[in-house]
Amino acid sequence: xxxxxxxxxxxxxxxxxQLLADRARVHGDISGQRQGLAFGMxxxxxxxxxxxxxxxWDLRSLDRFIAFDExxxxxxxxxxxxxxxxxxxxxxxxxxxxVVPGTQYVTVGGxxxxxxxxxxxxxxxxxxxxxxxxxxxxxxxxxxSCLPGDTMxxxxxxxxxxxxVIVEAELQLRRVPGPWLDVETLPYQDLQQFFTLADxxxxxxxxxxxxxxxxxxxxRGIFMRANSVAADQPEPPSRADVRFPFVPPTSLVNRLSLxxxxxxxxHLKKTQPRSLQHYVQFFHPLxxxxxxxxxxxPHGFYQYQCVLPREAGATGIQAMLKTIRRAGMGSFLAVLxxxxxxxxxxxxxxxxxxxxxxxxxxxxxxxxxxxxxxLDAIVLEAGGRLYPAKDARMPxxxxxxxxxxxxxxxxxxxxxxxxxxxxxxxxx
Amino acid sequence: MSKKRIVxxxxxxxxxxxxxxxxxxxAADFLLVGRDLxxxxxxxxxxxxxxxxxxxxxxxxxxxxxxxISVLAEQAAQLGIDIVLIAHGDLPQQVSCEQDIHxxxxxxxxxxxxxxxxxxxxxxxxxxxxxxxxALIGSVAGDRGRKANYVYGAGKGMVExxxxxxxxxxxxxxxxxxxxxxxPTATPMTAHLAPAGLAKVEQVAHAIVKAIEAxxxxxxxxxxxxxxxxxVQHLPRWIFHKLNI
Numbered sequence: 001x002x003x004x005x006x007x008x009x010x011x012x013x014x015x016x017x018q019l020l021a022d023r024a025r026v027h028g029d030i031s032g033q034r035q036g037l038a039f040g041m042x043x044x045x046x047x048x049x050x051x052x053x054x055x056x057w058d059l060r061s062l063d064r065f066i067a068f069d070e071x072x073x074x075x076x077x078x079x080x081x082x083x084x085x086x087x088x089x090x091x092x093x094x095x096x097x098x099v100v101p102g103t104q105y106v107t108v109g110g111x112x113x114x115x116x117x118x119x120x121x122x123x124x125x126x127x128x129x130x131x132x133x134x135x136x137x138x139x140x141x142x143x144x145s146c147l148p149g150d151t152m153x154x155x156x157x158x159x160x161x162x163x164x165v166i167v168e169a170e171l172q173l174r175r176v177p178g179p180w181l182d183v184e185t186l187p188y189q190d191l192q193q194f195f196t197l198a199d200x201x202x203x204x205x206x207x208x209x210x211x212x213x214x215x216x217x218x219x220r221g222i223f224m225r226a227n228s229v230a231a232d233q234p235e236p237p238s239r240a241d242v243r244f245p246f247v248p249p250t251s252l253v254n255r256l257s258l259x260x261x262x263x264x265x266x267h268l269k270k271t272q273p274r275s276l277q278h279y280v281q282f283f284h285p286l287x288x289x290x291x292x293x294x295x296x297x298p299h300g301f302y303q304y305q306c307v308l309p310r311e312a313g314a315t316g317i318q319a320m321l322k323t324i325r326r327a328g329m330g331s332f333l334a335v336l337x338x339x340x341x342x343x344x345x346x347x348x349x350x351x352x353x354x355x356x357x358x359x360x361x362x363x364x365x366x367x368x369x370x371x372x373x374x375l376d377a378i379v380l381e382a383g384g385r386l387y388p389a390k391d392a393r394m395p396x397x398x399x400x401x402x403x404x405x406x407x408x409x410x411x412x413x414x415x416x417x418x419x420x421x422x423x424x425x426x427x428x
Numbered sequence: 429m430s431k432k433r434i435v436x437x438x439x440x441x442x443x444x445x446x447x448x449x450x451x452x453x454x455a456a457d458f459l460l461v462g463r464d465l466x467x468x469x470x471x472x473x474x475x476x477x478x479x480x481x482x483x484x485x486x487x488x489x490x491x492x493x494x495x496x497i498s499v500l501a502e503q504a505a506q507l508g509i510d511i512v513l514i515a516h517g518d519l520p521q522q523v524s525c526e527q528d529i530h531x532x533x534x535x536x537x538x539x540x541x542x543x544x545x546x547x548x549x550x551x552x553x554x555x556x557x558x559x560x561x562x563a564l565i566g567s568v569a570g571d572r573g574r575k576a577n578y579v580y581g582a583g584k585g586m587v588e589x590x591x592x593x594x595x596x597x598x599x600x601x602x603x604x605x606x607x608x609x610x611x612p613t614a615t616p617m618t619a620h621l622a623p624a625g626l627a628k629v630e631q632v633a634h635a636i637v638k639a640i641e642a643x644x645x646x647x648x649x650x651x652x653x654x655x656x657x658x659x660v661q662h663l664p665r666w667i668f669h670k671l672n673i
Contacts, residue, residue, distance in 0.1 A: 021442075021616040022467060061442065061616055064470060065477035075477075089478065 004056060007293050008045040009300030010363060010392055013052035013420075015039075021061040023078055026167045027137040030057060035418040036139075038165045040080060040107035044114060045303045046392030047420035048160050054418065057165060059109055065089070066168065073173040074132065079109030079166040086171070087279070095173035096279070098124045104284050109166040114389035115158030115349040118283065119207040119226075122340025126351050128157035129344075130172045136164040139416025143167070148345065155412040158346025160388055162422055164414045177230035181207070183277045184225050187270035190218045191314055195355075198338040201225045207282070211269070212336040213262045214321055214359065221336065222269040226282055236278055243290040251297035251362035258330045265332075286333075296362045303390035304372060305350075305358035307339060312382035313355040319378050320357060327371045331359035347405040350387040358390070369393065388421060399425045431482075432456040435504050437546050438516025439486075440467040442615035443565065446633030447513060448475055455481035459504050462488055463516075491516065491542045498549045505553035511640060512550045512562045514543045517584075519618065525579040532579050539583025544590040551594055551603075559602035563640050564591050566609045568648070571657045574673055595645055604643050608636050611653040 005012040036055035062080035084104040146153035205225035212221035385402025439460035462468035570584030591607035614626040639647035648654040
């Protein structure tokens with residue numbers, strides 16, 4: 001048994017780890033066993049990647065490229081391949097992943113199973129929109145080839161790993177002029193200004209995102225928008241990553257530190273109007289600090305990420321920020337962003353048209369959970385939903401209300417697969 | 429400069445595979461030798477995607493056949509060889525070896541006799557061409573017999589003794605013999621061990637490629653194992669025998 005936890009560090013549980021190292025044997029390796037779950041980098045925050053007391057199928061050794069067509073940009077690879085490897089491989093050839101999440105230390109399989117999104121949702125949708133085929137091994141011993149449009153494809157993209165083990169995938173990369181982005185940084189004073197900026201930026205800017213100062217009464221923040229550009233600039237020397245060296249006895253993110261953090265960050269950022277940034281710096285700033293999740297101390301932290309439909313968005317977000325301020329809690333890594341008008345591929349994909357707010361909270365026990373209940377009520381009222389990849393505690397009713405295609409999904413599950421999240425939200 | 433010619437024995441070992449990925453940063457010619465051709469071919473496909481300019485051949489042979497090994501070395505040497513990496517191995521369950529002597533025999537053969545024979549066969553070819561590197565993957569387990577893994581350790585100890593002899597034989601020639609001693613590394617071979625304390629396979633591969641470039645005789649990877657094993661080797665028996673390692 002091996003102790004495994006997820007990125008939120010809320011708990012560490014014993015698992016039987018079974019390494020899947022040969023892609024031709026996965027269907028045999030996973031069949032006829034007690035229930036298991038595919039495991040990659042463990043970068044999801046809550047319990048979607050955990051199966052306490054059960055088996056985790058470790059896919060990190062299945063990290064081979066299979067084929068690449070330099071003309072069309074189609075890349076076929078094993079599902080344990082890291083997005084980082086694909087980016088490094090592709091960027092020198094003028095091809096990159098169309099959609100990347102905040103960290104590139106995730107596997108292709110994990111990116112598909114959580115149908116992750118990036119800062120360019122309004123232009124490129126989610127990760128699953130660029131998967132052109134996937135190979136799924138089921139614990140029945142079957143191996144299925146799934147194409148966009150297939151029912152099993154729609155169940156597996158965003159399917160939380162519950163429909164089988166993704167063994168291989170074919171991805172459509174996109175042409176890029178190089179690793180650089182032209183980034184514009186604009187301060188905003190309140191939510192109204194945020195929405196105006198977001199709407200005005202979407203036609204001409206591929207990437208839009210904002211950091212919001214959730215402690216400030218007006219809801220000020222920093223809006224960032226960016227486009228890929230050709231730049232005659234050498235690759236920056238690869239600096240060694242910094243590692244957060246230890247788990248502090250208590251969270252370093254607290255009421256005192258937050259206020260100064262946020263004020264400092266706001267004033268620092270608002271004076272940098274335009275810059276040329278490398279893609280790692282722009283897309284994955286936190287990747288530079290390995291184990292940054294340790295800063296929340298021994299009890300770990302929660303991420304709370306919701307999406308609200310646009311109609312209810314402004315008032316809903318306003319109400320959530322007010323609730324957080326009133327509770328005297330706050331978040332440093334607070335991200336506010338609009339999603340484009342497009343439906344996701346997956347039955348349980350998170351992204352939908354509207355506005356998404358992501359917040360992190362040190363785990364302070366009951367008061368933190370009580371705050372989440374109040375936030376849940378706002379999300380439910382607004383017709384929104386929470387992101388399973390970040391979640392460790394949402395009530396079943398909220399999940400069911402947020403994901404109307406759940407009933408369609410359930411019969412497509414693989415009976416030999418179970419996770420802590422599926423037991424919590426689906427009953428088995 | 430012409431492309432490097434690299435022969436990898438046990439090409440589907442995780443450490444060898446990651447060395448090969450590093451070597452594809454510049455186009456090279458590879459001969460990948462394994463026991464399971466399908467697995468070796470999957471690795472070859474990956475390397476071809478990474479480096480379309482590299483030429484990659486695959487072959488499977490009997491790793492315990494002296495004839496097959498010497499024929500392979502002769503054929504491989506026809507176009508010249510710059511690097512031979514001998515990387516194969518199997519970590520047996522020590523307890524199973526104690527219960528079934530056939531398992532002990534198989535482990536000694538694949539971890540000890542087989543790499544020694546490959547080294548001997550390629551030494552003959554490199555002696556003829558007068559240059560090149562043979563890198564053998566030993567193990568810290570070969571430094572001192574321990575109850576936890578002495579069957580494996582004895583095989584790896586044989587690799588060490590063989591490397592030493594070859595180093596003596598090729599001293600002050602253009603042929604370099606490198607003995608690599610990885611500490612426990614996170615690979616499929618160690619999947620049943622707890623991940624904490626295992627070195628990352630990428631780091632180990634990186635250190636190996638650097639040691640080959642530098643023409644070193646011995647490389648512990650990660651380097652801290654040199655200190656640890658120095659202590660383990662010199663512990664007086666009366667202390668050592670009280671340790672549960």
